[in-house]
Amino acid sequence: MNELIPLTERDGTQAVLGRDLHAFLEVSTEYRHWFPRMVDYGFTEGQDYAVKNDRVQDSLGREREATNHVISLDMAKEISMIQRTEKGKQARAYFIECERRVKSSTPAIPQTYAEALRAAADNAERAERAEAEARALEVPAKSWGTLAAAGGDYSVAEAAKTLSRDPNIRIGRDQLFAAMRDAGWIFRTKGHRAHWEAYQDKAINTGRLVHKLSRPFLNERTGEMEQPSPTVRVTPKGLNELHVLLGGSNQSALEVAS
Structure with missing residues (x-):
């Protein structure tokens, strides 16, 4: 090589x-x-x-x-x-x-009977573990095309977990926020209540992301009702595009179960 x-x-x-x-x-x-x-x-x-x-x-x-x-x-x-x-x-x-x-490099040759027994046990354990991992990966790879979303949307943490079902993708919540930022879907606001927001033209209007508004709450310090910042959520369309963007193993369109 x-x-x-x-x-x-x-x-x-x-x-x-x-x-x-x-x-x-x-x-x-x-x-x-x-x-x-x-x-x-x-x-x-x-x-x-x-x-x-x-x-x-x-x-x-x-x-x-x-x-x-x-x-x-x-x-x-x-x-x-x-x-x-x-x-x-x-x-x-x-x-x-x-x-x-x-x-795959060749392991050292056992020098004693006890070492040979340990090596045999280790090899059997590795083979069993590899087989289990292969079975675990087979399901996500085959089932990615059908995901029971019922037309709903996902928190960014949920979207990261769903994307990580694909064996080619390993991503967490914060990494997914950074990926969407680099794709031009979201931006970080400034100030003491900084948060992520979606761009209207490139994310909201295209159906990739939605904003979820929470109920107003009473600020005990000021005594006034305040509206929390909107929460960014990923739509099934956005999830599918992120799957392609992040190099998923099956590039077919996401089929959302009803």
């Missing part, structure tokens, strides 16, 4: 440098602006990536410090998918193959 992107190691596992991935993906945005936007999809420092300061030379040969990041292959795969480009697809496939090769 050709090394498309150089790999490194972090805590004994395969990893990749953020700047190497950024260069391969041919992202036009500068790295210092691009990487924080990727982190907004819900990644955590210390768990998904670590900061690494590099010494680099500029075009005049002067040394300076540049911030880099060591990122896990799971994070690298998700970042690659988010780009929605051919380069992103290549990178994701490459990382999957790198992981597969590590997992």
Whole structure:
């Protein structure tokens, strides 16, 4: 396998440098602006990536410090998918193959009878676990096309869980908010009561999202009734478009059961 992107190691596992991935993906945005936007999809420092300061030379040969990041292959795969480009697809496939090769590497030969017994038990357990995982993934992959929504809509958390039924998608509530922001569906208001709102033209009028209004409540501090901020909810149409946008395994239209 050709090394498309150089790999490194972090805590004994395969990893990749953020700047190497950024260069391969041919992202036009500068790295210092691009990487924080990727982190907004819900990644955590210390768990998904670590900061690494590099010494680099500029075009005049002067040394300076540049911030880099060591990122896990799971994070690298998700970042690659988010780009929605051919380069992103290549990178994701490459990382999957790198992981597969590590997992399929030949284990050490048992040296004693006790070690052989443990190895046999471990192999049986792994085979049973793999079979169970395959059965679990088979249902979501086949059943995505039919979803009992009864014409209703979904909270963003519910939509994230539904999308994650697809084995090609792993996304949480905050990551889904960030994905809809990048798609131009929603924006974040400012002020002490900042919240997400949907764009009228690109999200509400197109039937992708709806606003749900809650009941007014009494502000005990001011003694006045206040109207809570609207809640963004995802329609079945919006859910289907998000499924396609996020690279779901079955790109057919979502069939909503009545």
